[in-house]
Amino acid sequence: MTDSRFDTFPAHGVWSPALTPLDDELSIDTTRLSQHVKNLLESGCHGVALFGTTGEANSFSVKERMVALEAVLQSGVTPAQLMIGTGCCALPDTIELTRHALANNCHHTLVLPPFYYKNASDDGLLMSYSEMIERVSDTTLNVFLYHIPPVSQTPISEDLINNLVTRFPEVIAGVKDSSGDLDNTLSLSSRFPQLAIFPGAETFLLTGLQNGCVGCISATANANPTGIRRIYDSFIASDGNANLLQEQANRIREAFVAYPAIAALKHYAAKSYGDTRWQTLRPPLVGLPEDHGQQLLNDLQHLDLPVE
Secondary structure, eight states: OOOGGGTTSSOOEEEEEOOOOBOTTSOBOHHHHHHHHHHHHHTTOSEEEESSTTTTGGGSOHHHHHHHHHHHHHTTOOGGGEEEEOOOSSHHHHHHHHHHHHHTTOOEEEEOOOOSSTTOOHHHHHHHHHHHHHHHOOTTOEEEEEEOHHHHSOOOOHHHHHHHHHHOTTTEEEEEEOSSOHHHHHHHHHHOTTSEEEESSGGGHHHHHHTTOOEEEOGGGGTOHHHHHHHHHHHHHTOSOHHHHHHHHHHHHHHHHTSOHHHHHHHHHHHHHTOGGGGOOOTTOOOOOHHHHHHHHHHHHHTTOOOO
16 A cells, blocks of 8 residues: 655655574574565565664674675565665774665665764764765665664754755655654654654654654564554555554554563564574673563463464
8 A cells, every 4th residue: 555645755664674583603594584574574564674773783794784685685575675774883884884785776774873982963973974975976875864862872963964965965865763752753754854754663653654754664563564564554544543553553562662672572583483593682682581581472462463
């Protein structure tokens, strides 16, 4: 189901930042990753973000991320259905990952600011993004700025966004706002109607769609892609069901975020795929204790989310 109001945006709808499965050596299991991406797309996601926060991106090397992307594409996933996380602390790493994405016909990139040094000025962040865009030098690049101050501690201000849009109007495509601040998300959609504004959680999906946002990029779409997609489709169809669907999705999300979210989502993936290897995270992250995992599954059963 589509709506012409989104035709001007390079990406819209429900996107999942994919979990990254690991093998017994703590390396990326590209076979499981490829199948997971396909499952997400088949279950309702418009697209999948590889190597976002939920995908443990910053626990993996540049080489690991490039090899994994190539494997996913070789499995038959369409490049246009992917958004590649390329933002790193080191500028050359960001450039290398972005060029690699483009070389593989993946034009959507989700780009964190360089986040190690705190209290970076807007001028410094503008220089960093500008250097990356100018050195990559490809107007087919679509940069989605990744604002996640609870994790990065490096916010992307509206003034910075405005300066980037003014300087690179063909390249700056949108923002993923994972601030958890609805007022900030709605301010972005109001000030930058030409950009694809994605709330970073389905909690704000319906309200966002009602106020100029284009969808959401949500971690819990790994577990509830169909339910979240139903909110989007209901909004487009104006069938009167969206509020109830939103409430149900919110309850499911609350069950997951009561625990460390990546560990909880991987615990659920292990159960739903019948594959305990999915429980593995790369250190320093660790999996859920078994009692917490069982409580999560019990809670999800009560919310009618399948756990088998």
